[in-house]
Amino acid sequence: MVEFQRIDTKQSRWLLDVTITVFIEFKTEADIERMIKIMKAKILIVDDTKFMREVLRDIFVSNGYEVVAEAGDGEEAVHLFKIHKPNLVTMDITMPEMNGISALIEIKKIDPDAIVIMCSAMAQKGLVLDAIMAGAKDFIVKPFNKDRVIETINNVLSR
Ligand SMILES: [Mg+2]
Numbered sequence: 001m002v003e004f005q006r007i008d009t010k011q012s013r014w015l016l017d018v019t020i021t022v023f024i025e026f027k028t029e030a031d032i033e034r035m036i037k038i039m040k041a042k043i044l045i046v047d048d049t050k051f052m053r054e055v056l057r058d059i060f061v062s063n064g065y066e067v068v069a070e071a072g073d074g075e076e077a078v079h080l081f082k083i084h085k086p087n088l089v090t091m092d093i094t095m096p097e098m099n100g101i102s103a104l105i106e107i108k109k110i111d112p113d114a115i116v117i118m119c120s121a122m123a124q125k126g127l128v129l130d131a132i133m134a135g136a137k138d139f140i141v142k143p144f145n146k147d148r149v150i151e152t153i154n155n156v157l158s159r
Pocket residue numbers: 047048049092093094095
């Protein structure tokens with residue numbers, strides 16, 4: 001719908017009122033629910049390296065996700081998990097105090113359905129397997145690839 005309204009006769013200025021209808025097509029009702037679930041996800045980032053936390057935060061925030069907290073070690077991660085009850089945790093493996101696998105085990109005790117994704121270096125295959133056995137949903141490899149990170153979290157969130 002388009003409506004014209006003259007607002008200034010001297011300068012011939014018109015107010016143009018336009019209504020635009022945007023159609024977004026979803027395949028099914030389940031697609032909509034999945035999309036809402038993914039976009040509403042609250043994320044807790046756990047890594048002892050500040051730079052790594054910043055890289056992940058940038059990836060998540062620039063894709064519309066909410067980062068609710070960041071932890072620098074496993075103990076802090078467990079503490080912040082209890083407070084924020086995030087929908088997803090990215091968990092570094094090698095950290096001081098409590099490592100990522102111990103923190104994962106503690107988080108799984110608090111919430112068996114917790115979605116935890118491990119962040120690993122290339123050489124940590126054995127530890128990643130340990131983490132998967134302990135309930136990690138998936139893993140992302142450092143250095144992080146933006147598309148791969150988003151693909152992985154969307155994938156686990158929509159399961
Ligand atoms: Mg580390």
